Amino acid sequence: MIASNLPALQVVIPLLSAPLALMLRRGTHSWVLAQLVCIAALAISINLLQTVLATGPISYEMGGWAPPWGIEYYVDAVNAFVLLIVSGIGTIVMLAARTSVAKEIAGDKQSLFYTAYLLCLTGLLGITITGDAFNIFVFLEISSLSTYILISLGRDRRALTAAFQYLIMGTIGATFILIGVGMLYMSTGTLNILDLAERLQPLSDSRTVQAGFAFVAVGVSLKLALFPLHLWLPNAYAYAPSIASAFLAATATKVAVYVMLRFFFTVFGVDFSFEVMPLGIILAILAILAIFVGSAVAIFQDNVKRLLAYSSVAQIGYMILGISFATVTGLTAAILHLFNHALMKGGLFLALAAVFYRTGGVSVAHFRGLGKTMPWTMFAVVIGGLSLIGVPLTVGFVSKWYLVLGALELGYWWIALLVLAGSLLAVIYVWKLVEAAYFQTAEGDAASVREAPLSLLVPAWILIGANIYFGIDTSLTTGVARTAAASLLGIGG
Amino acid sequence: MSTTLGLYNYWIVIFLMMVGFYVVIAHGNLIKKIVGLNIFQTSVFILYITMGKVADGAAPILDDSVTSYSNPLPHVLILTAIVVGVATTALALALIVRIKEEYGTIEEDEIHSQDESL
Amino acid sequence: MLAATALSVVFMRDLFTIVMLFGIYSLLSAGFFVDMDAVDVALTEAAVGAGVTTMLMLGTLALTSRKEKAHRKPASMLPLAVVTITGLVLIYGTLDMPYLGDPEAPVHQHVAPRYIEQSYDEIGLPNIVTSVLASYRGFDTLGEVVVIFTAGLGVLTLLGLSGDSPHRARPAAMAHHLVLRVITRALIPLILIYALYIQFHGDYGPGGGFQAGVIFGAAIILYTLIFGLTKAERVIAPLFLRYMMGAGVLIFAGTGVLALLLGGNFLDYDYLAHDPLHGQHYGILAVEFGVGVTVTAVIISIFFNFTGRGDQPKEEER
Known part of the structure; x- marks a missing residue:
């Protein structure tokens, strides 16, 4: 009985626990609850992924109503993988949360923080697992509203304006998606994703469907911070509490990328998206701009959280570039990079949480001499940075390898060159941190900084270690990513 | 029915939507932005409700004397969307109050100039 | 207009x-x-x-x-351009839309007819909107309740819990108006009864948990306006509201879990009683109640938090 209800429980467990976390009122109690819930969600997602890989997609009818009348949960290799990313990162980041949150957030607001964190987890899992276009909108708003709360809990007053700016941009994005879904519903009479896909097939000439496509594309691009719609992201990540930055950077944009994959490939179909609509070329241009502008701006940042946020804009560019190829290799690269980038940014932001915990700031100046005083934390930053650049033996190399391969398959050798050039820019901004940490010495009080506590180091190193593990043993991740890519393109299962 | 007459309603709705959208992105006052956002969203609701209308249909409450009903599904979706909208608005207004307390202003350009001078 | x-x-x-x-x-x-x-x-x-x-x-x-405040910078053309382009895309999209009121439009063909034709046999309620809202698409509504809960949480985070400042005991502005007080005392029970009517009448006419919650909340707000926040908070403690906000979500999701434990899918009310129609009825009553509880609590809580903020000393504003 439990096994057949796992898709529902994946979302319902965090959903039910959120009000409980609010009622507990003691930060520590809420943390214990949140941690248990995260582990349960992770266990369910692992189980779902195994089932999907073994026996094919799972469909679950909410309320026992058959789709398209009721809401369907639909799990295939693509979203099972994303569920695993979200709940896995959620669990590991939560391990570090207790120490960091106790330092950064006032006592009476800690349980509110965990409640918002659980709601955000609920929203992200709900968006990923659902097979209903309107249900995506509802859970998108759950995750967005809770994200605004998480950001606004940052200490700096700029956290408030960052949250407000994100609220405006996010709501415009969500409303665009709502308009787009409305136009699709108008043309087909259904909201179920698989049903939509079937009924949209003969309608590729409909101008209503084309306009709906445009609105969904712009709305989702806003949510995933595709250049030039990325303006909300740097401030949001920079001024949020450290734990919120780590969780959001590693998961929120990934889920938006998933929604984009789902709409472009499953709902509209690759023929419509890339032949009727000129999606491939637009995405490729924006992606390359994102890579270069994002990396270039990152080089000039003084706040390291902002630096990593701009680097995220660039890394999202790599994912979108993979999508724009619309081939199995390109999509494999994009989906791999979803997973790999979550590992890198999760690990790096947790290391930053450790730096903030000890030094009280995250500007480049705070990094001076940390190579000596916080050797383990800095070593984690270095490995994470190498992975961002895409050095062999890290996960960053694997996804870039597939991306270059995908470009060469299509004969786009110049795109392959641009990808490599983009990596050179990453070398510069990572070097900035290394230089400060290892070749400059701290002055005054900063010289007596101690290594971060284990409760922060261990979670950061789990993620950083995964960067190396999956960089060497690539069979598991590439296998899943390839299956997912093939199913999106409708080739095999 | 001619194109103009049949689509006239939609065009009015689109005009409203764009007025709201313009207020959101062009105006610097935070409260006015939120009002614009609400107009934008309310117009989208009108778009949905409009598509659910069936000529000569009745409200979708079953009654033996009625043969044709308007489509209930858009109504349900918009009920949800209205609630989501007010939730967003409440959160946004709370943020505005805090921003006013911290910065002493709710004009976007003044907030930016304060942050830059830091 | x-x-x-x-x-x-x-x-x-x-x-x-x-x-x-x-x-x-x-x-x-x-x-x-x-x-x-x-x-x-x-x-x-x-x-x-x-x-x-x-x-x-x-x-x-x-x-x-x-x-x-007046703009010092000349207005940029960019927003106007963005809006114009968006509008044009929308108008382009309308060109293939079915005309207003056309019963042959695809919207009315595929999913909706089943709701209209079968919902009475499957759920047993005359109000189709309630049937779809609470049962067919009940999960959306659960999401909606969670959104409200999140908003309540957000306002509480941003404006509430600001430490117990001694300045909160502001005398109620209108407490000395005898007429107002008497009328309010008479009105509030009526409003509450009306709210209950909306809450439970939603199965037959328009209404339901959400609208009832708003009206219920309005009654308490009226009380606060007349008698002041301090007194209102004595009637409904903020801590109680905090539990109540979550309780609604728990009732709704708990109903779903109960169905699951009784052998059905999540939110499948058929399993709540031996007769599926009764089950649907119980289920819808329960979830509408959950919606009402959360909405009432969140609205009152948001109002208390906004009002409480205003009572604080003005010196805080720099």
């Missing part, structure tokens, strides 16, 4: 006028919804758009400022 109201918002500088105009805009659209047969939506839009939203905006104005 709608267009004129919306346009005036663009040109007005007095925020108070703008907020009032938005209230009018909202009421006008509620009227339009009735015209389009969407009575449930109209009731909600009137209560939420014209009522709650406008009230919150006014509350914010009281805490901030009334005037929009």
